[in-house]
Amino acid sequence: MRIGILTAGGDCPGLNAAIRGVGKTAIVKYGMEVIGISSGFLGLINKEYEVLTEPQLSGILTLGGTILGTSREKPFKKSKEIFNSIDKPKLIKKHYDELELDCVVCIGGNGTMKNAAKLAELGINVIGLPKTIDNDVWGTDVTFGFDSAVGIATDAIDRLHSTANSHKRTMVIEIMGHDAGWLALYAGMAGGGDVILIPEIEYDMDVVTKYLLDRANKKKPYSIVVVAEGIKRPEKYKSAAYYIAKTIRDKTGLDTRETILGYIQRGGSPSPMDRILATRYGAYAAELIHKKQFGLMVSKDGDSIGSVLLTDVAGKLRIVPKGNRLVAKARGLGVCFGDYYCKDE
Ligand code: F6P
Numbered sequence: 215m216r217i218g219i220l221t222a223g224g225d226c227p228g229l230n231a232a233i234r235g236v237g238k239t240a241i242v243k244y245g246m247e248v249i250g251i252s253s254g255f256l257g258l259i260n261k262e263y264e265v266l267t268e269p270q271l272s273g274i275l276t277l278g279g280t281i282l283g284t285s286r287e288k289p290f291k292k293s294k295e296i297f298n299s300i301d302k303p304k305l306i307k308k309h310y311d312e313l314e315l316d317c318v319v320c321i322g323g324n325g326t327m328k329n330a331a332k333l334a335e336l337g338i339n340v341i342g343l344p345k346t347i348d349n350d351v352w353g354t355d356v357t358f359g360f361d362s363a364v365g366i367a368t369d370a371i372d373r374l375h376s377t378a379n380s381h382k383r384t385m386v387i388e389i390m391g392h393d394a395g396w397l398a399l400y401a402g403m404a405g406g407g408d409v410i411l412i413p414e415i416e417y418d419m420d421v422v423t424k425y426l427l428d429r430a431n432k433k434k435p436y437s438i439v440v441v442a443e444g445i446k447r448p449e450k451y452k453s454a455a456y457y458i459a460k461t462i463r464d465k466t467g468l469d470t471r472e473t474i475l476g477y478i479q480r481g482g483s484p485s486p487m488d489r490i491l492a493t494r495y496g497a498y499a500a501e502l503i504h505k506k507q508f509g510l511m512v513s514k515d516g517d518s519i520g521s522v523l524l525t526d527v528a529g530k531l532r533i534v535p536k537g538n539r540l541v542a543k544a545r546g547l548g549v550c551f552g553d554y555y556c557k558d559e
Pocket residue numbers: 224225346347348390391392443480
């Protein structure tokens with residue numbers, strides 16, 4: 215068999231480990247031919263690729279980024295130009311046939327899974343692998359990239375503690391996550407955040423400031439406020455951290471500073487757990503292809519690696535649900551999520 219691998223959407227640690235997992239298993243275990251498609255779906259549209267041999271897949275396990283490159287190309291989005299617009303899906307199918315591929319492994323997040331499901335409708339065999347630091351792909355317990363990002367963000371919060379303590383300040387840190395607050399929640403908990411604001415829980419600034427003032431009155435020398443980038447706020451504020459810090463300053467007079475962690479969360483070498491997860495996902499993808507099982511996304515359920523239908527995943531988002539156990543435990547410890555705060559609790 216001859217398979218293609220592409221990485222699409224925002225990058226994250228573990229992409230190369232996944233490419234290696236798919237590629238090595240396909241070549242070593244099943245004797246398949248593997249090609250790497252450049253820059254996500256753009257590579258399929260432009261027929262840009264390179265043959266990946268086993269030696270080329272060595273030495274990439276620990277590398278951040280993706281050796282294939284990535285893009286946010288949406289091949290099924292209708293172009294605004296009525297004239298001169300190319301039929302991208304048609305081109306993709308043509309190139310898939312010309313390259314004599316038996317399957318394309320699409321490594322990506324929600325958008326990629328949606329596009330992969332649409333490729334399947336064109337008659338292309340696809341397998342999806344879920345990655346993203348946001349951990350918001352439906353149908354799997356966890357995406358690779360998440361564990362590494364939790365580590366990076368936790369390290370950043372740890373460092374804020376010491377400087378916050380020196381200056382007796384309130385530190386607001388903005389963590390990535392537009393629609394899902396997994397990363398802010400996990401890093402916030404691992405880093406001992408006092409306030410954690412995520413898009414899934416509606417917050418009230420009066421609650422947040424009352425909580426912070428109460429801490430100050432209890433002679434707590436400083437506070438750490440962890441904020442997901444996607445929390446609701448007045449439209450004019452591009453940065454969640456800036457808005458929250460400014461509001462805290464204005465309402466309380468507390469000496470407050472903001473930090474936006476940004477793309478550091480997506481860069482660098484994957485954590486050991488992400489290397490293992492990406493390798494397991496990749497190897498499983500090759501096994502599915504060998505068994506000629508397509509139209510699936512590789513997933514994790516407990517400790518088992520399995521798969522779910524791409525059509526079930528497409529268009530869905532996995533957010534922090536109501537009643538999440540970590541949130542419940544955090545509340546028990548006195549962490550404030552901005553929705554309510556009872557002094558006497
Ligand atoms: O990969 C997911 C993510 O990191 C989001 O948390 C973030 O909002 C987004 O990507 C930004 O990525 P880009 O600027 O590459 O579109």
